[in-house]
Amino acid sequence: MQAHVKHNVYEVFAQIEPGGPISHIGNLNAPGMDLAKTYARRIYDEERWSEMWVVPRATIEVAHPDDSAPFDVPPASPAARPGS
Numbered sequence: 001m002q003a004h005v006k007h008n009v010y011e012v013f014a015q016i017e018p019g020g021p022i023s024h025i026g027n028l029n030a031p032g033m034d035l036a037k038t039y040a041r042r043i044y045d046e047e048r049w050s051e052m053w054v055v056p057r058a059t060i061e062v063a064h065p066d067d068s069a070p071f072d073v074p075p076a077s078p079a080a081r082p083g084s
Helices: 033-043
Strands: 008-015 023-030 051-056
């Protein structure tokens, strides 16, 4: 009889060129970080990524100081955004 292995959800982010924008490219299920990184490299190989990050979904935090704040707030004008 095979034991049940708990799989965690991992979010995958990547950038094509060094210093370029970071994009969320998908997510995957894996029993641990080592396999999550291996799966990410194999699943999301349609581009030649300069960098790829694999993050456990459970560790992602809300950036707004009020965790209950709605996400339907209009974005700041482009002039007010960092890097614009």
